[in-house]
Amino acid sequence: MAKHHPNLDFLTAHAAGSLPLAQAACVAAHLNYCRDCQRLVDGLQEVGAALFEQGVAEPVNERLLDTVLARLDEEPPLHFENVRPAPKAPPPILQRLMRGDFADLVWKKVTRTLSISYLRTGDPSHEFALYHIRAGGRIPLHAHRGDEITLVLQGGFSDADGDYHAGDFLFRQAGEESHAPTALQSEDCICLGVLDAPLRFTSWAHRWMNPFLHLRPG
């Protein structure tokens, strides 16, 4: 059961459909782990529905009805799948983006214990990437130049503030202090990270990497 959740601002924007695509995909993935947030989002969606049904009715030209009625014959019904994922499988939204499983991805080695795989969402202002940290491995100390969402997908990690496990959703804003997450000793950790600006490594040993950390949106 997830212990760290998106805040109400995120969930409201998600229910209203206004969250940037990469962030929305990350919230959607959290909802797969969290019935409480899913129920709240269902409730928040009712607000939209209530405003919609009480909204201004703008007159519609009668010909539009004829056009639509004519098109009902033309187009064969599409197939809409509603897959319920197996409990241990990655959330369906990620399976779609990965077109397979974690093992099928191209992983770029950053340090001895950290690899990154970038996924394409089409969001022009956010990077969407998976981080694979070896059991007990550490991500170099880094600060945040922009907003960062982290969702734990497998295994877990800890930092100065606590322990995080599958389903936990963490949000850090620009300027928050440096942290150096360490994967739990028991198993490898896979996290999803959504960034709107590149990370900045703050330890001397890794500062040389900063010029290489360009944001890769899209």
Add this chain to the structure above:
Amino acid sequence: MSPEGKHGQDKPGAEGRDDEWSECLVAIANSGDRAAFTRLFRHFAPLIRGFALAGSRLSANLADELVQEVMIKVWQKSAAYDPARAAASTWIYTIARNSRTDLFRRLQKFDTPLAAEDVAPDSGSEEPFEQVQQRRNGQRVRELLATLPVDQAQILAKVYMEGKSHAEAAAELDLPLGTVKSRVRLALQKLQLQMAS
């Protein structure tokens, strides 16, 4: 007397009307009932058009395009509608919201493998108890919405009907971002929508 029975007698209003739309959706799914579809169209197409034009980000032509797209999806997806899970208006709203998000992204030339529906699918529970809760929540939200102060209702309209981010709403209303966020939170609190702590 069951609460449902009492409700049915006291309030034939919104709830009764929604039953009518649910029946239309079921008739479309079961027998491709065009008369039912036409009734649904006459009621919902103007609401979808109003939703499309809110916040004036879409032209009249694009609003008509959205109406077409949403109503055709309603026809095609009707078999996936489950009256136990959601009010007809809620189900149609989610289709309209997702279609509008996709339209905005097409206009911004997003090249994405994801549709809004992949990111925000209908999620309703399969458990009967939760379904009853969900229907009650929906009813309660509709009743309480009328009791909100104007400034809170105005912000909710920006967020939901116009699809604006909190930051965009703040800029348009010339308010600090913190004020917008706290008004949204206060409004949701009055609608009894809060994080389970």
